[in-house]
Amino acid sequence: MNFGSMAMRRPAALHSLGNMIRLESLVVLLLLILALSLASPYFLSVSNALNILLATSVIGILGFGATFVIAAAGIDLSVGSILGFGAVTGALAVNALDLPWIIGIAVSLLAGAFCGLVNGLLTTRARVPAFIVTLGMLGVARGAALVLTNGQPVYGLPGPMVWLGQGRPFGVPVPAIIFLGVAAITHFVLSRTRFGKYALVIGDNQNAARATGIHVERHLVALYTLSGFLAGLAGLVSAARVNSGDPTAGTGYELAAITAAILGGTNLFGGRASVVGTLIGALIMGVLQNGLNLLAVSSFYQQMAIGAVLVLAVWLDQLNRGRGRA
Amino acid sequence: MSLLALKDVRMSFGPVEALRGVSFSVAEGEAVALLGDNGAGKSTLMKTITGIYRPTGGAIRFDGQDLKEKDPGEIRRLGIEMIYQDLALAREQDVASNIFLGREPTRRLLGLPIRMIDTARIEAEAETIIRRLGARVPSVRYRVGDLSGGQQQSVAIARALTFSPKLVIMDEPTAALAVREVEHVLDLVRELKRQGIAVILISHRLTDVFAVCDRVIALRQGEVVADEAVAETSMNEVVAHIVGAG
Numbered sequence: 089m090n091f092g093s094m095a096m097r098r099p100a101a102l103h104s105l106g107n108m109i110r111l112e113s114l115v116v117l118l119l120l121i122l123a124l125s126l127a128s129p130y131f132l133s134v135s136n137a138l139n140i141l142l143a144t145s146v147i148g149i150l151g152f153g154a155t156f157v158i159a160a161a162g163i164d165l166s167v168g169s170i171l172g173f174g175a176v177t178g179a180l181a182v183n184a185l186d187l188p189w190i191i192g193i194a195v196s197l198l199a200g201a202f203c204g205l206v207n208g209l210l211t212t213r214a215r216v217p218a219f220i221v222t223l224g225m226l227g228v229a230r231g232a233a234l235v236l237t238n239g240q241p242v243y244g245l246p247g248p249m250v251w252l253g254q255g256r257p258f259g260v261p262v263p264a265i266i267f268l269g270v271a272a273i274t275h276f277v278l279s280r281t282r283f284g285k286y287a288l289v290i291g292d293n294q295n296a297a298r299a300t301g302i303h304v305e306r307h308l309v310a311l312y313t314l315s316g317f318l319a320g321l322a323g324l325v326s327a328a329r330v331n332s333g334d335p336t337a338g339t340g341y342e343l344a345a346i347t348a349a350i351l352g353g354t355n356l357f358g359g360r361a362s363v364v365g366t367l368i369g370a371l372i373m374g375v376l377q378n379g380l381n382l383l384a385v386s387s388f389y390q391q392m393a394i395g396a397v398l399v400l401a402v403w404l405d406q407l408n409r410g411r412g413r414a
Numbered sequence: 415m416s417l418l419a420l421k422d423v424r425m426s427f428g429p430v431e432a433l434r435g436v437s438f439s440v441a442e443g444e445a446v447a448l449l450g451d452n453g454a455g456k457s458t459l460m461k462t463i464t465g466i467y468r469p470t471g472g473a474i475r476f477d478g479q480d481l482k483e484k485d486p487g488e489i490r491r492l493g494i495e496m497i498y499q500d501l502a503l504a505r506e507q508d509v510a511s512n513i514f515l516g517r518e519p520t521r522r523l524l525g526l527p528i529r530m531i532d533t534a535r536i537e538a539e540a541e542t543i544i545r546r547l548g549a550r551v552p553s554v555r556y557r558v559g560d561l562s563g564g565q566q567q568s569v570a571i572a573r574a575l576t577f578s579p580k581l582v583i584m585d586e587p588t589a590a591l592a593v594r595e596v597e598h599v600l601d602l603v604r605e606l607k608r609q610g611i612a613v614i615l616i617s618h619r620l621t622d623v624f625a626v627c628d629r630v631i632a633l634r635q636g637e638v639v640a641d642e643a644v645a646e647t648s649m650n651e652v653v654a655h656i657v658g659a660g
Contacts, residue, residue, distance in 0.1 A: 280530040282518055289504045289515060296502035298466060300516030300573075301487025359506040 112404040113352050113368045116397065120372060124379035131382055138261060144374030145267035146171070149322040150341055151348035151366045152274045153315035158349055159278065160311050161291035161358025162218045166207060166225035167319040167345055171338030173229040174200040174323025179242035179333025182249065189246040196324040197317060203229050204316015208309030218312075226342065233335035242333040253328025263325045270318065275363035287311055291358020347394065348373060351401050372397060417442045417477060417612050418463070418494075418581055424471035425458055425636075432458040434636040435472065440581065443610040445603055447623040447644075449656055450633035456616050457499075459633065460583055464496045465489040477580060487516060493580035497587055499616075501570040505559030509551055510540035512558050513573045543572050547602075564595050571602065581612040588622055600626050620649045632656050 125132040150167045157164045178196030181187045187195075203225055210221040255262040278284035286307050290297045297304050319338075327333045350356055351372055352365025373394050380390045416439035425433040432455050440446050450456050462469045463476075465486040474481040481489055503512050511518075514536045520529040540554040549568035551561065558569055567587070574582050584603075588596040603613050603626045617623055623630060624644055632640040632655040640647075640655040 276523075276530075280523075280533075282520065282529070282531060285507075285511065285518065285531060289507060292504040292506045293502065295498075295500070296504050296515065299464065299486060299496065299498060299502045301485065301490050302516050303485070303487070355506075359504065 112401055113365055113372065116401055116404075117368050117372050117375065120375050120379065124375065124382070128379065128382040131379055136378065136382075138259070138264060140371070140374045140378045141264035141267060142261040143378060144370050145261075145263035146322045146326045146338075147341060147344045147348060147373065148267045148367065148370035149270050149318050149325065150338075150345035151352075151370050152270055152363055153318035154342075154345040154349045155352075155354050155361050155363055155366045156274070156278065156284075156287050156311050157218075157315045158346070158354050158356060159284075159291050159358060159361035160287045160308060161294070162211070162308065162311065163346075164204075164207065164222045164312060164315045165219065165342045166203065166222040166229055167315060167322070168338040168341035168343075169226045169229035169233070170200050170203045170316050170319035171323040171326060171341060172233040172335050173203060174320035175327035175337045176233045176237050176242055176333040176335050178249070178324055179245060179327055180236060182246055183242050183244060183333075189248045192246070192249055193252075193324060196327070197320045200320015200323060201313050201317040204313040204319070205309065207316065208312030211312065212305040212308050222312075230335075230339075237333070237335045239335060241335070243331065245328060245331055245333075249324070249328050250331050251328070253325055253330070263329065266321070266325060270321070271363060271367045275367075278361065278363050283307075283310070288359055288361060291355075291361070293359075344373065347398055351398055369401075372401075416440060417444075419475045420463075420472065421474075422472040423459070423462060423469050423474060425455075425462055425467060426470045432636050433462070433469070436633070436636070436638055437472075438631050438638055438641055440612050440614060442580070442612055443607050444629065445607050445613040445615060445627045447627040447630045448614055448616045448633065449618075449620075449623065449630055449652060451656055454633040454656075455636040456633055457585065458636075460496060460585060460614070460616065463489075463583065464494060490516070490577070493578070494583065495574035495577070495579040495581070496583040497567075497570050497574050497585065499585040499589065501566055503558045503566055503570060506557060508555050508557055509544070509561070509569050510537045510554040512569050513540045513543065513554075513576055515573065517577060539576070540572070543576050544568070547572055547575070563590055564592070567591065567595070567599075571599075579611060581614065582606060583614045583616075585616045586618065587615070588617060588619060596622065603627075620652060623652075624649065634658055 130136060150171065153167060154164060174196040177199040178192045181195040182189055182192035207221050207225055210216050211218045252262050286297065286302045289302060290304055290307060294304060323337065326337050348370040349366045351369030352362060352367065354361040354365060376393055376397065377390050380393065419439040421437050423433055423436045436459060448456055458467065461467045463474060463481065465481065465484055469482060476492060476494060479492055504515065519532045519535050521532045522528065523530050537554050544551050544554060547568060549565070549572065551565050551568055558566055587599050591599065600622060603615060606613050615623065615627060627644055629643050630640065630647065630652055631638055632652060634656065
């Protein structure tokens with residue numbers, strides 16, 4: 089292995105930018121925007137950009153949680169189901185129990201965080217692999233959402249909750265604001281705080297983390313709880329958008345969230361992760377979907393396109409990084 | 415009075431007894447070699463001192479404190495640093511981050527009660543310590559995974575020395591190094607002694623041990639089989655202890 093020449097190749101400034109986001113992802117996003125702008129006269133407009141942000145918001149919020157968990161070399165397959173569970177518990181709190189809207193919001197968020205906490209505790213204390221624990225939670229949380237609602241959506245939310253999904257202050261959809269707000273906060277946490285750095289270090293070298301005094305288990309519990317909390321938030325937003333708590337909401341979203349993170353340059357095996365990257369990754373998927381919709385391309389082809397872009401982005405990354413790295 | 419004192423330290427992994435009542439002590443500024451064949455219990459012993467493992471019996475005292483209930487972070491803060499054989503570095507993090515790993519200084523964000531890592535300070539201080547050690551690391555912003563083996567070791571050493579330790583444990587620090595780099599590490603041990611910092615050196619290379627250490631402790635099957643001043647023993651005698659022929 090030739091570490092010496094690798095070190096010489098990239099100047100420090102470019103290096104740190106390259107660490108923050110995967111440039112390939114940004115290039116892919118910009119090329120997509122360029123191509124779709126040329127292909128469709130309706131693509132490049134403020135209102136369509138807001139549409140894309142709105143459509144991407146739920147997957148994006150899940151993706152930020154996934155970014156933290158994957159940074160620490162973990163995996164969370166349960167976020168789609170937790171989204172559904174959060175959506176119905178919040179909706180039931182205000183409907184069946186007649187609680188005030190603020191409690192409904194809190195219930196959604198706490199239900200999500202609770203599921204994440206259980207994931208974290210089972211992973212670290214019971215030492216069941218995260219893949220298995222969260223796969224189990226995928227089933228349990230979804231099942232619980234269906235049981236609680238008899239499989240039927242819970243219609244009708246109070247105004248302030250609906251506003252979270254349908255409000256448009258200054259013309260900007262509230263989910264888009266939440267999406268970008270969560271992006272800003274989680275980006276700060278991941279790149280500037282000990283909490284974020286320790287997530288990355290745990291994923292990079294767990295022994296090093298332990299040897300330097302980082303509380304690995306406690307930290308992992310916090311990371312899974314964060315992922316669950318964000319899934320609860322995503323559940324709240326998606327329920328608010330359709331004014332109902334749908335127990336099947338978010339089915340399959342866990343893979344989209346992971347795809348967004350990986351598209352953005354987060355290493356599936358931990359140690360390297362970026363919230364800005366995940367934002368770009370989620371937008372690549374959103375832009376692709378939106379553009380192909382405008383061009384009246386069947387959604388079957390859209391799935392193929394997203395799959396192909398994922399593999400392409402990671403392949404470009406491998407080419408650029410050269411041999412010898414996972 | 416000794417800086418570090420182990421008394422009847424025991425460690426079992428299920429039915430396996432890795433340490434069967436280890437007792438020894440290390441004085442301030444003393445360099446002690448810990449020798450033993452593979453599986454003698456050296457690494458386990460060091461991990462009970464640094465808090466990675468919690469001993470199942472006995473007592474470990476350091477600088478007047480009981481270490482038994484303390485976690486690795488607390489033990490580092492008391493002044494014990496260890497340079498691991500695999501260096502325990504985060505390859506994706508840069509040099510400065512690795513040096514300050516687990517002990518990052520923070521500052522408030524805009525005066526709010528939100529603490530962010532003080533990257534500017536970390537980089538400046540890392541720069542200083544790297545220069546003081548004379549390490550040839552091009553920039554503290556480089557990813558550690560991009561550095562050579564020798565440079566990575568410099569980072570691990572820098573991390574161990576940044577927080578004014580009282581005891582530095584080195585696990586096979588010269589095993590993977592070129593001849594000139596070995597000399598550099600041995601000079602470092604001498605320098606630490608001069609500064610009154612105690613060293614525990616785990617090494618298979620007896621010439622290194624005899625060059626810089628004051629005392630040798632030989633471990634066999636989880637027990638101390640020899641604890642002698644370097645001046646009063648010989649390499650042959652030490653080898654005999656290690657293999658159990660003595």
